[in-house]
Amino acid sequence: MNRTALLIRLSPWLFTIGLFVVWEAAVHIFKIPVFFLPPPTAIAQAFVDYAGPLARNSWITLQTTLIGFALAVGFGLLLGLVVGWSRAIYAGLYPLMIGFNAIPKVALVPILVLWFGIGFIPAVLTAFLISFFPIVVNVATGLATIEPELEDVLKALGASKLDIMRKVGIPRTLPYFFGSLKVAITLAFVGSVISESVASNYGIGNLMLQAQAQFQVPLIFAGLVVLAVEGIAMYAAMAILERRMTGWAQRSGFAQA
Amino acid sequence: MSAFVTLDGVDHAYAGAGSALAVEGLSIAVEQGEFAAVVGPSGCGKSTLMKLATGLQFPRSGSVTVAGAQVKASVKIAGMAFQAPTLLPWRTTLENLMLPLEIVEPYRSEMRRRRAEFRERAEKLLASVGLSGQGNKFPWELSGGMQQRASLCRALIHQPQLLMLDEPFGALDAFTREELWCVIRDLQAASKITVILVTHDLREAVFLADRVFVMSSRPGRIVVERKIDLPRPRDLEVTFTPAFTDIVHELRGHIVKARQ
Numbered sequence: 001m002n003r004t005a006l007l008i009r010l011s012p013w014l015f016t017i018g019l020f021v022v023w024e025a026a027v028h029i030f031k032i033p034v035f036f037l038p039p040p041t042a043i044a045q046a047f048v049d050y051a052g053p054l055a056r057n058s059w060i061t062l063q064t065t066l067i068g069f070a071l072a073v074g075f076g077l078l079l080g081l082v083v084g085w086s087r088a089i090y091a092g093l094y095p096l097m098i099g100f101n102a103i104p105k106v107a108l109v110p111i112l113v114l115w116f117g118i119g120f121i122p123a124v125l126t127a128f129l130i131s132f133f134p135i136v137v138n139v140a141t142g143l144a145t146i147e148p149e150l151e152d153v154l155k156a157l158g159a160s161k162l163d164i165m166r167k168v169g170i171p172r173t174l175p176y177f178f179g180s181l182k183v184a185i186t187l188a189f190v191g192s193v194i195s196e197s198v199a200s201n202y203g204i205g206n207l208m209l210q211a212q213a214q215f216q217v218p219l220i221f222a223g224l225v226v227l228a229v230e231g232i233a234m235y236a237a238m239a240i241l242e243r244r245m246t247g248w249a250q251r252s253g254f255a256q257a
Numbered sequence: 258m259s260a261f262v263t264l265d266g267v268d269h270a271y272a273g274a275g276s277a278l279a280v281e282g283l284s285i286a287v288e289q290g291e292f293a294a295v296v297g298p299s300g301c302g303k304s305t306l307m308k309l310a311t312g313l314q315f316p317r318s319g320s321v322t323v324a325g326a327q328v329k330a331s332v333k334i335a336g337m338a339f340q341a342p343t344l345l346p347w348r349t350t351l352e353n354l355m356l357p358l359e360i361v362e363p364y365r366s367e368m369r370r371r372r373a374e375f376r377e378r379a380e381k382l383l384a385s386v387g388l389s390g391q392g393n394k395f396p397w398e399l400s401g402g403m404q405q406r407a408s409l410c411r412a413l414i415h416q417p418q419l420l421m422l423d424e425p426f427g428a429l430d431a432f433t434r435e436e437l438w439c440v441i442r443d444l445q446a447a448s449k450i451t452v453i454l455v456t457h458d459l460r461e462a463v464f465l466a467d468r469v470f471v472m473s474s475r476p477g478r479i480v481v482e483r484k485i486d487l488p489r490p491r492d493l494e495v496t497f498t499p500a501f502t503d504i505v506h507e508l509r510g511h512i513v514k515a516r517q
């Protein structure tokens with residue numbers, strides 16, 4: 001590996017460390033009070049002091065997000081296939097879906113609480129509701145954009161709609177589908193944290209809210225760091241999954257061969 | 258005896274296009290084993306003719322018969338290739354060739370048992386268009402001309418009696434195009450398959466075809482039918498002879514008239 005390549009590999013870490021160094025220095029130089037902007041060292045101290053609650057609650061948030069996300073994948077895939085299957089269904093459902101997607105999902109939390117009470121279930125459902133839409137749209141788009149000539153080639157051979165879906169539609173939809181998972185998991189995470197902050201006794205969202213009430217500012221920031229790390233980890237997992245599953249769409253074999 | 262492919266007095270309008278006809282009073286008869294070329298201005302209904310003859314569209318009035326039978330469903334004895342090669346990027350070239358066999362009977366139900374034999378057939382076909390040993394490459398590893406060759410193979414893999422080509426060489430450079438003319442010429446000479454070639458290249462039509470049909474502008478119908486009696490086998494050199502250019506000129510005159 002030459003020097004530039006090494007530098008590029010290291011640079012995300014260098015920039016992250018640099019950010020914390022500048023932050024720490026700024027807090028000390030400008031004498032910013034801890035209750036306004038705590039320095040990274042204070043946040044680190046909060047991690048040590050509250051390791052138990054942080055670990056427990058971040059685990060809950062992660063679970064909430066993943067369950068909501070799994071529901072969104074199942075439902076989104078199914079609805080996407082249905083919507084992409086027929087133009088009539090597409091035309092009928094599209095305005096409904098747009099309308100539903102336009103509703104800020106935080107506005108649904110009170111209704112979910114009314115139905116299911118405060119806690120885990122509204123958070124899972126918020127994560128689900130906020131994240132299925134991009135999956136539906138991507139799957140349906142993949143199906144709807146089959147080249148008409150290719151469809152003609154197969155139809156002329158007597159292929160049924162199901163044949164065309166199996167041989168062409170679904171495989172060509174996979175890159176769209178896996179691409180949408182990155183977006184969906186990020187949204188699911190947003191959904192579960194929103195719901196936790198508004199209507200739950202658990203999770204990082206709730207922990208941050210309580211820390212705020214008790215004016216434990218370093219702990220609030222520790223919560224933010226946990227969210228950032230979890231968010232990056234989930235996004236990265238989906239990006240890796242996408243690369244694994246749809247190598248042909250990225251022509252990566254070509255570049256590496 | 259009636260022709261192999263017959264359209265008789267066909268009117269057709271696409272759903273959603275209102276009553277605007279795409280073709281009107283379209284009649285054409287192509288004999289078995291014949292190489293027919295259809296030329297005409299853009300949008301005149303050449304692709305529509307293809308779709309009518311393969312059972313992808315059904316006429317509003319008039320009749321379409323292929324191989325002695327009225328066309329009521331898709332015509333499974335036809336293979337098709339278009340300007341875009343439309344190969345599936347997640348399948349190797351060989352697997353792309355096998356696609357029609359996974360669809361059309363009787364191959365479909367015999368796929369599992371005879372897979373090795375089918376693969377061999379696909380490899381032979383690839384070799385016959387100059388792609389031997391390329392079967393394991395993905396389409397995006399092939400040049401445009403090679404992809405188009407593979408697309409031709411896919412059209413032929415189920416041993417159709419009728420080959421429908423819709424501007425198959427339109428996107429290729431001049432040299433590659435002429436190479437592929439020879440590929441098609443040899444394939445047709447060897448198998449005596451009936452070919453209907455849609456093209457906007459008059460030299461291509463005259464070089465390859467036994468008969469050239471000129472269509473009017475929309476709504477399309479056949480306005481001129483020209484027998485090409487240049488001797489076969491034809492070599493690319495023939496395209497520089499006066500006899501050849503005379504025919505091209507003559508057809509050009511008809512096209513210019515058709516566009517008015």
Ligand SMILES: Nc1ncnc2c1ncn2[C@@H]1O[C@H](COP(=O)(O)OP(=O)(O)O)[C@@H](O)[C@H]1O
Nearest residue numbers: 271274279298299300301302303304305306475
């Ligand atoms: N699917 C379709 N729906 C509506 N109109 C169509 C459709 N396909 C073709 N047409 C119309 O029919 C006419 C003939 O089209 P086409 O057969 O594709 O022409 P060509 O292949 O000669 O360029 C054109 O005017 C075109 O706009």
Ligand SMILES: [Mg+2]
Nearest residue numbers: 303304305423
């Ligand atoms: Mg066309």
